[in-house]
Amino acid sequence: MKYVSTRGARNLGSFCDVLLLGLAPDGGLAMPESIPTLSPDEVEALRGLSYPELAYAVMRPFITDIPGDDLKRLLEQTYRAEVFGSPEITPLTPLGDSGLYLLELSNGPSLAFKDMAMQFLGQVFEYVLETRNERLNILGATSGDTGSAAEYAMLGKARVNVFMLSPHGRMSAFQQAQMFSLREPNIFNIAVQGVFDDCQDLVKAVNADAEFKERFEIGAVNSINWARVLAQAVYYFKGYFALGLPAGAEADFCVPSGNFGNVFAGHLARAMGLPIGQLVVASNENDVLHEFFTTGTYHVRPAARVAMTSSPSMDIGKASNFERYLYLITGGSGTQTLSWWQEVGEGRPVSLAGTPHWDTVKASRFAAGRSTHADRLSTIREVDTEFGRLIDPHTADGVFVARPHQRVGVPMVCLETALPIKFEDTVKEAVGRSPERPTKFGGIETLERQFTVLDNDVDALKAFVAGKLAEQR
Template sequence: MKYVSTRSQTDLGSFCDVLLSGLAPDGGLAMPAFIPTFSAAELEALRGLSYPDLAYAVMRPFISDIPEADLRALLHATYRAEVFGSPDITPLTPLGESGLYLLELSNGPSLAFKDMAMQFMGHAFEYVLEKRDQRVNILGATSGDTGSAAEYAMLGKARVNVFMLSPQGRMSAFQQAQMYSLNEPNIFNIAIEGVFDDCQDLVKEVNADAEFKAKYHIGAVNSINWGRVLAQAVYYFRAYFALGLPADAEADFSVPSGNFGNVFAGYLAKRMGLPVGQLIVASNENDVLHEFFTTGSYHVRPAARVAVTSSPSMDIGKASNFERYLYLIAGADAVQTAGWWDEVGAGRPVELRDTAHWPEIQSSGFRAGKSTHADRLATIRRVDEQFGRLIDPHTADGVLAGEGFRRSGVPMVCLETALPAKFEETVREAVGRVPERPTRFVGIESKERFCDVLPNDAAALKAYLAAKLG
């Protein structure tokens, strides 16, 4: 399988190449030259597979440059009960008789769904770098959970340094402590004076400097990295089979969404032939995606208009992975995709409602819902009272949106994004008690912090990286 850029169809090489490179040289994102599909019979053959074996079946068509035995070994090393708490890896829990299901994705090392892909990324990076005798310096941006998941996945990896940008003061106290308390020689936390979109833009600006990127071996693990999207597609297959549905019966999924990577993985699974019906994009007050799927207008929010909310990992005004979706909607037309992103870069909206693309957008299964702080509190409280299950505020966004699009006889799977312990303040406000947390995280907020503060300035960031890397 070869990969190309969404903006020029430039040949980006194979899976291992795009795993290490992050953004394409032209600023686009890596996409496979084509999307393999499963027939109905081939899908049926996947039922009952263990999680690592299912991951192999789903991911193998996209990964032709790692030998079969090695890829299987990587996946079995990644998806272990010792890491994710049970052999199921992603347990599926019904919420009473409501027709709603909770897909548990937050039982990994950092207590967030990002572990599902990031743990694989850690093993894959180590494998590829060892084979190529290379090093990589990961430059990433986080709105909350990507940072800790990446750092936990890369701990002790001798050939990898992690430089993680986060918006100063915009994450929960737990999220900040989880990252900043790490005092490891290959982990560097950088708080940027700005919002998540500023962090993300800095990552892209550094990557756009080809000379600097090559000199300092800059790579990426954000949701822009194809390896993460591909690994996330696996749990859609796992959830579908866990429902025990007859062949070809549809299942709907509701996904808390910020950067569009998690829900795009569901769309990838659908394009591969999984009987996914609706994909509900759940937004908070930062409703860029909700606006698009309801009006056809994609209008990026400047940093000053990105609201601070109680589901902070979704406080995003520019959904980077949305470019992959529009590329597919455009029929893999890179010229069209580049034109749309020129509009985005100029601060103008991309208007698609009155174009030939709108019918395909409407038929692609995407629906959108959004919620407020009061909605989140009420949903957390109601789910706790009705089903005896505490959920975090992001998952509450997903549950509320999913409830609004339930179809009779069709299960609605709500993707859990984090354990409630990561958002104690909001959960306490909702239910009047503090959620339990794993013993290893008790008192983490009081630990010494290791984090440097930088202005929202690419030159300052480059100088920092150059000083650290020599």
């Protein structure tokens, strides 16, 4: 399998090449030349596989440059009960007889769904770098959960440094503590004076400097990294099979989404042949995705208009992975995708309404909704009261948006995105008590924190990275 850029560049190489690449040289995102499809019988043949076996079956067509036995070993090392709490890895829990289900994705080391892909990245980065005798300096941006998931996955990885940008003062206290309390020689936390989109733009700006990127061996773990999207597609298959539906029967999925990576993984699984009906995108007050899927206009929010909400991991005004979706609806036209993304970069809205591309969007069976702080609180309270299940505010966004999109006789799977302890203040506001806290995280907010505050300035960031790497030599 070879990879290309969403903006037209060809021959990006194979999986291991794009794993280490981050952004393509033209600023686009890596995509496979084609998406392998499974027949209904081939999909059914996957039913009953263990999680590592299922991951191998789903991912192998996209990863042809790692020997099969090695890939199986990496997946077995990644998806273990000791890491994720149970052999199921992603248990499926019905919410009574409501027709709603929670797909539990937050039982990994950092208590967020990002672990599902990031733990694999930690294994495969180490494997590829050792095979090639190379090093990698990961530059990433987080709105809350990617950072801790990446840092936990890269602990002790001798060939990897992590430089993680986060918006200063805009994460929960627990999220900050998870990242900033780590005192590892290969982990560098950078709090940027700005919002998540500023952090994301800084990462892209550094990647766009080809000379700097090559000289300092810069890579990425954000959902711009294809390996993350691919790994996330696996749990859609796992969740679907756990429903026990007859062969070919549809299931709908609702996904809290800010950067579009998690829900795009569902779109990938559906394109491969998994019988997913609707993919429902749940937004908070930062509703750029909701606006697109309901009006046909994609209008990026500048930093000043990105609201600070009680589901902060979705406080995003520009969804990076949305570029992959636009690329697919064009039929793989890098020229058209580049044109649209140039408009986005200039702050102009892109409107597809009334065009053939909008017909393609509508045919792709996406739906969308948004929720507010009050909606989150009431949903957390209702799910706790009705079903005895405490959920975090992002998962509450999903449950709230899912309900009006339910179809009679069709299960609706809501993707859990984090354990409620990561957002203790909001959950306590909703139900009047603190959520259960895993023992290993007792008192984490009181630990000494180590981080550096930087202005929203790419030159300052480059100087910081270069300085820290010089100190290691």
